[in-house]
Amino acid sequence: MAEPLRVLLAGGGTAGHVNPLLATAAELRAGDGAEVTVLGTEAGLERTLVPEAGYPLRIVERVPLPRRPSADLLRLPGRLAGAVRAAEAAIAESRAQAVALADVVRAGELDRLRVCAGDDCEDLVVDLSRNRSRRFCEGGCANRAHVAAYRARRADR
Numbered sequence: 001m002a003e004p005l006r007v008l009l010a011g012g013g014t015a016g017h018v019n020p021l022l023a024t025a026a027e028l029r030a031g032d033g034a035e036v037t038v039l040g041t042e043a044g045l046e047r048t049l050v051p052e053a054g055y056p057l058r059i060v061e062r063v064p065l066p067r068r069p070s071a072d073l074l075r076l077p078g079r080l081a082g083a084v085r086a087a088e089a090a091i092a093e094s095r096a097q098a099v100a101l102a103d104v105v106r107a108g109e110l111d112r113l114r115v116c117a118g119d120d121c122e123d124l125v126v127d128l129s130r131n132r133s134r135r136f137c138e139g140g141c142a143n144r145a146h147v148a149a150y151r152a153r154r155a156d157r
């Protein structure tokens with residue numbers, strides 16, 4: 001029998017992020033027999049939901065990207081480097097073969113990483129689209145923004 005595909009899924013935070021992640025994990029496990037490890041943070045819902053669903057969870061420090069210049073911004077490179085080192089260790093130890101975020105970091109394509117354009121959302125967007133047009137995270141912010149724009153247009157009439 002062929003070795004199972006090993007996948008490290010990075011993500012988490014709110015239920016809007018954890019649930020799609022778990023759905024993806026279930027799909028990979030059921031369809032391809034993949035071994036899924038999840039990379040998340042101590043603060044997110046993944047802390048409980050992922051082990052409950054039966055996947056190993058690796059913890060990295062949550063590093064929010066500050067929107068305005070602040071002391072946090074100065075600490076960002078160090079914290080980011082620490083989180084990247086923890087992520088690299090998780091990738092190595094889980095022997096993962098598919099890690100989208102790590103690919104972006106390794107390829108030096110950090111311009112593909114941005115903060116979600118959704119109101120009050122500071123989630124990281126990993127833009128793997130060909131034309132680099134992605135603005136929203138996977139937590140439903142694109143949908144919310146479209147609904148809000150639609151309502152604003154209706155209200156104008």
Ligand SMILES: [Zn+2]
Nearest residue numbers: 116121137141
């Ligand atoms: Zn968002």
